[in-house]
Amino acid sequence: MSTIIERLGVDIGGTNLRVGVVRGLEVVHELRFPADFSSICKQHAPATAWQEILRITLSALQQVVAEYPRVAGVGIGFPGFISPESGRVVQSPNLPGLRDVDLAGELSDLLGLPVKVENDALVAAFGEYMLLAEKPRSMVYLGLGTGVGGGLIHGGQPYPGDHGMAMEVGHIIVTPHGRKCGCGNLGCLEQYAAATGVIASYAEATGEQLLAHEIAARAKAGDSHAQAAYDLAGSTLGIAIAHLAKTLDPALVLIGGGMSQAWPLMQKALKDQLHQDLIPVLRDKTQIVVSGSGDQAGIIGAAYLTA
Numbered sequence: 645m646s647t648i649i650e651r652l653g654v655d656i657g658g659t660n661l662r663v664g665v666v667r668g669l670e671v672v673h674e675l676r677f678p679a680d681f682s683s684i685c686k687q688h689a690p691a692t693a694w695q696e697i698l699r700i701t702l703s704a705l706q707q708v709v710a711e712y713p714r715v716a717g718v719g720i721g722f723p724g725f726i727s728p729e730s731g732r733v734v735q736s737p738n739l740p741g742l743r744d745v746d747l748a749g750e751l752s753d754l755l756g757l758p759v760k761v762e763n764d765a766l767v768a769a770f771g772e773y774m775l776l777a778e779k780p781r782s783m784v785y786l787g788l789g790t791g792v793g794g795g796l797i798h799g800g801q802p803y804p805g806d807h808g809m810a811m812e813v814g815h816i817i818v819t820p821h822g823r824k825c826g827c828g829n830l831g832c833l834e835q836y837a838a839a840t841g842v843i844a845s846y847a848e849a850t851g852e853q854l855l856a857h858e859i860a861a862r863a864k865a866g867d868s869h870a871q872a873a874y875d876l877a878g879s880t881l882g883i884a885i886a887h888l889a890k891t892l893d894p895a896l897v898l899i900g901g902g903m904s905q906a907w908p909l910m911q912k913a914l915k916d917q918l919h920q921d922l923i924p925v926l927r928d929k930t931q932i933v934v935s936g937s938g939d940q941a942g943i944i945g946a947a948y949l950t951a
């Protein structure tokens with residue numbers, strides 16, 4: 645009798661914790677648990693918030709493991725910097741106060757299973773890579789959402805950097821003296837190419853505060869200010885991708901995240917800018933592809949952390 649290996653992939657989102665049971669490259673069951681970790685961190689002292697995050701995550705995983713007792717390991721995509729040496733969460737920009745906690749170690753002890761934690765964008769990159777039929781030697785992933793995350797896969801493995809901070813692409817400066825960023829700098833990519841950036845571009849031009857998908861609908865209906873906001877997202881992405889291509893020379897740049905649905909509105913400006921910025925020998929070498937995996941890549945990538 646052959647043994648079917650099941651692993652759990654966990655995605656910690658804004659208000660939800662998603663746990664997927666992964667067999668092969670398929671999520672056979674996905675469960676969602678309410679988990680507003682950001683509010684917990686804002687409302688409680690760090691030590692209390694941490695215990696609460698641990699309790700909620702453990703309880704969710706125990707429920708799933710009770711249903712799937714053959715689970716071989718648990719991987720977690722976490723919104724923060726993870727130490728490549730210790731596997732501990734160093735800090736998380738979205739979860740203030742949370743510093744140097746051992747999510748993987750504590751969960752592993754409590755569950756009695758191998759647990760690994762990695763940065764969520766890097767985990768999404770790894771999932772996208774696992775889903776590719778033809779695997780390149782190196783691949784860059786850009787996740788466009790409320791911010792811009794990134795991940796590099798090299799030689800079949802996620803590349804976290806020496807401090808777990810590789811591919812902080814959202815903070816590549818694309819406009820000197822540009823918009824103020826949460827990181828303290830001016831002109832970072834995510835101030836233009838994330839959903840918040842598109843919203844800011846449209847508000848600057850029109851004084852109207854709309855959601856990114858509403859601006860996309862206006863662009864499709866011929867609103868030139870709305871199209872200009874997406875053109876700016878595309879051209880700034882082009883600048884960042886040109887830097888990445890010149891530094892890393894990946895065969896593939898994969899674009900995912902919720903904002904990637906607006907790809908048709910961004911792609912011309914992106915490709916024009918990329919063509920202009922790349923050195924001739926690199927032009928047309930880097931393939932740019934939009935992810936077709938929906939929101940499954942984060943779960944699958946997490947599950948494969950313990951493979």
Ligand SMILES: [Zn+2]
Nearest residue numbers: 815825827832
């Ligand atoms: Zn920044």
